[in-house]
Every structure is written in C-alpha cells, then in structure tokens.
Amino acid sequence: MIGATDSMTTKRYTSPDPELDSYYGDLAAKDLQPLWELGEMFTSEPKAAAVPHRWRAADLHELAGRAGNLVPIERGGDRRVIGLANPGLGGAPFIAPSLWAGVQFLMPGELAPPHRHTAAALRFILGGRGAYTVVDGDSIPMTPGDLVLTPGWTVHEHHNPGDEPMVWLDVLDLPLVIGLEALFFEQRPGNPEQRCPPRSASEMLYGQSAGLVPVGNQTPAFDGPSSPLTVYRWTDTDAALDALLEATSADEGTVRFRDPTRARDVMPTLRCEMTRMRAGATGCTQRQTGSQVFTVLNGSGRAQLAEHSFDLTAGDIFVVPSWVPWHLSADTQLDVFVTSDAPVLEALALFRRDQVEASR
Numbered sequence: 001m002i003g004a005t006d007s008m009t010t011k012r013y014t015s016p017d018p019e020l021d022s023y024y025g026d027l028a029a030k031d032l033q034p035l036w037e038l039g040e041m042f043t044s045e046p047k048a049a050a051v052p053h054r055w056r057a058a059d060l061h062e063l064a065g066r067a068g069n070l071v072p073i074e075r076g077g078d079r080r081v082i083g084l085a086n087p088g089l090g091g092a093p094f095i096a097p098s099l100w101a102g103v104q105f106l107m108p109g110e111l112a113p114p115h116r117h118t119a120a121a122l123r124f125i126l127g128g129r130g131a132y133t134v135v136d137g138d139s140i141p142m143t144p145g146d147l148v149l150t151p152g153w154t155v156h157e158h159h160n161p162g163d164e165p166m167v168w169l170d171v172l173d174l175p176l177v178i179g180l181e182a183l184f185f186e187q188r189p190g191n192p193e194q195r196c197p198p199r200s201a202s203e204m205l206y207g208q209s210a211g212l213v214p215v216g217n218q219t220p221a222f223d224g225p226s227s228p229l230t231v232y233r234w235t236d237t238d239a240a241l242d243a244l245l246e247a248t249s250a251d252e253g254t255v256r257f258r259d260p261t262r263a264r265d266v267m268p269t270l271r272c273e274m275t276r277m278r279a280g281a282t283g284c285t286q287r288q289t290g291s292q293v294f295t296v297l298n299g300s301g302r303a304q305l306a307e308h309s310f311d312l313t314a315g316d317i318f319v320v321p322s323w324v325p326w327h328l329s330a331d332t333q334l335d336v337f338v339t340s341d342a343p344v345l346e347a348l349a350l351f352r353r354d355q356v357e358a359s360r
Contacts, residue, residue, distance in 0.1 A: 054312075096319055116156065152177075280330065
C-alpha cells in the first residue's frame with residue numbers, strides 16, 4: 001500500500017500489489033471504498049477542524065460602523081451582519097462546524113424587514129438602546145445584556161426608531177441545519193407602523209417571576225420546541241449572578257437560561273449560559289465535546305485555549321472548538337455569555353465534559 005489519488009469523485013486507494021491495486025480501482029469506479037483503509041476516521045478523541053480564535057471588539061465595532069455608512073439595509077440583503085469565519089474551516093463562513101455567529105448593526109431609523117427560516121437564532125445585545133425586534137408579532141425592546149430568542153421558523157424583524165446605533169451578536173444553528181439539508185427561508189410582508197410596548201407579551205406571560213407560569217383556560221396554548229419566553233433581561237441575569245456568588249461564597253458562578261415551563265434548554269440546538277468571575281479569579285481548565293462561542297459583556301481578563309492565550313475586553317468574541325482545554329482568568333469582574341451546541345450532543349448521547357485540572 002499505501003496511497004490515494006483524488007482524480008475521481010470517490011477516492012481511489014492504491015497498492016504496490018498489482019492485483020490489490022486493480023481491485024481498489026474497481027471499487028472507486030463503483031463509488032465504493034475499503035473500510036480497512038479508512039482508519040484515520042476512528043480517532044482516539046475528537047479532532048476539531050475549527051481552531052481557537054478571538055475577534056476583538058475594537059475591530060468588530062470599527063468594521064460594523066463602516067458597514068453602516070457603506071452598506072444600506074437594502075444593499076445588505078435586508079440584514080447588515082458581519083459573520084465570524086473560523087480560520088480552520090477552509091473559508092466556510094461559520095464560527096464552528098455547527099454554529100454561525102455574526103455581529104449585526106442597525107442604524108437609527110432603519111428597519112430590517114421580516115423574514116423567517118428553519119435555522120434557530122439568538123440575539124445577545126452588545127450596545128445601544130431604543131431598538132426592538134418583533135418575533136411572530138410580539139415586539140421586544142432590546143437593551144445591552146439581554147438575550148432574545150428567535151426560534152426556527154418564527155417571523156422576525158428589527159426596528160431602530162431611536163437615535164443610537166444598535167449592535168448585537170447573532171448566533172444560529174445554520175451550519176447544522178444546512179448539513180442536515182433542512183434549511184428553508186422566506187421573506188414576509190412587513191408592517192413599518194409596528195409599535196413596541198415597554199414589555200413584550202412573552203415577558204408578561206412567562207417572565208413575571210422564576211417558578212411562576214400561567215395556567216388555565218385563558219392562557220394561550222403553547223407546545224413549541226423552544227422556550228415561550230423569548231427575552232431574558234440582563235437586570236434579572238445580573239441579580240441572579242450576584243445572588244449565586246453571595247450564596248456560595250465562590251469566586252465564579254454560572255447560570256443557565258432555561259425554558260420556564262419545562263426542564264430544558266431555551267432552544268433544541270442552542271444552550272445559553274452566563275458566567276461571572278470575581279476580580280483575580282482563575283477558573284478550572286476543562287473541555288467538552290461540541291463548540292462554544294464566548295462573548296465578553298463586561299470586564300477584562302484572559303482566555304487560555306490549549307496553547308492559545310487571548311487578552312479579553314468587553315465586546316470580544318472567541319470560539320472554543322470541540323475537546324480543546326480552556327480556562328478563564330479575570331482581571332476585573334468578568335461577565336461572559338456562552339452559547340454552545342450542547343443540547344444536540346446530549347440528545348445524541350455524544351456530550352462529554354472533562355475537568356483537566358482543579359481550580360487554582
């Protein structure tokens with residue numbers, strides 16, 4: 001043996017044995033492959049195609065600002081978004097094999113018209129005030145630190161009647177949906193006169209208080225695969241993190257965003273968590289299967305991802321590929337939003353987490 005050529009659509013393996021080499025040619029001609037030559041598929045642990053990478057807030061905001069002047073909403077295909085392309089994915093416009101992420105920029109007075117798609121999306125608000133999004137007719141004001149959900153196939157649009165540019169992180173399960181050949185997309189008619197009340201309907205029904213959900217005949221029926229609460233306010237998350245650190249006397253705490261009506265993640269394909277670290281704290285080194293996207297909301301510190309070390313400031317975004325060991329260190333109090341594909345791996349019994357070393 002042992003070689004291969006790529007002159008055919010199906011890889012043709014070669015061998016110095018003329019008879020075996022001829023056999024390999026016949027296999028390739030029929031679009032068949034010998035399993036005994038495919039040992040490289042069976043690795044002892046996950047081999048990630050994506051690489052650890054950080055996108056600096058200063059670069060993202062400068063380039064997003066330029067897009068605001070150069071790319072009107074109409075020219076940008078109704079969404080002005082800068083996608084984060086992982087350098088390890090061969091030019092694919094994805095931050096990880098199963099996740100798409102980008103920074104969306106909406107200028108004052110602009111409207112991003114309604115559309116829908118089977119890919120699920122979330123918005124994590126990074127800056128600006130006065131804008132709102134509309135999800136299946138429910139208007140949701142957006143403020144920094146808020147998490148807004150756009151479950152798959154919900155109609156959504158974005159309005160900015162205020163006087164500040166709005167910037168937020170988008171994360172979608174788009175590569176997963178494309179890989180499963182299940183992506184549908186359609187434009188929808190808009191309503192430029194849409195108004196936004198102080199609170200969304202989903203908040204009034206499902207966000208009144210932790211542990212309280214409406215029941216009875218007057219409650220709208222809901223049996224969707226995602227959380228019926230489509231916005232998780234930073235004020236609530238901030239208070240929960242403070243209480244968690246006070247109750248545990250710990251230097252680090254994490255809360256997970258959950259469906260208030262059932263014990264599950266906010267969406268079937270996306271897990272959302274928020275971590276707070278006290279100034280001077282260093283977390284344990286850990287790794288897990290699947291991909292994670294980290295966004296710094298407040299503070300400064302460092303991320304160690306295998307041999308890669310990244311300084312962090314507010315607005316920075318970085319990706320941790322599958323099974324890459326990582327830990328965070330905080331110079332000041334550090335608040336970090338984390339999105340991952342963990343629900344998918346858990347559903348397939350493929351999720352694994354390992355603590356590499358204890359906290360220091």
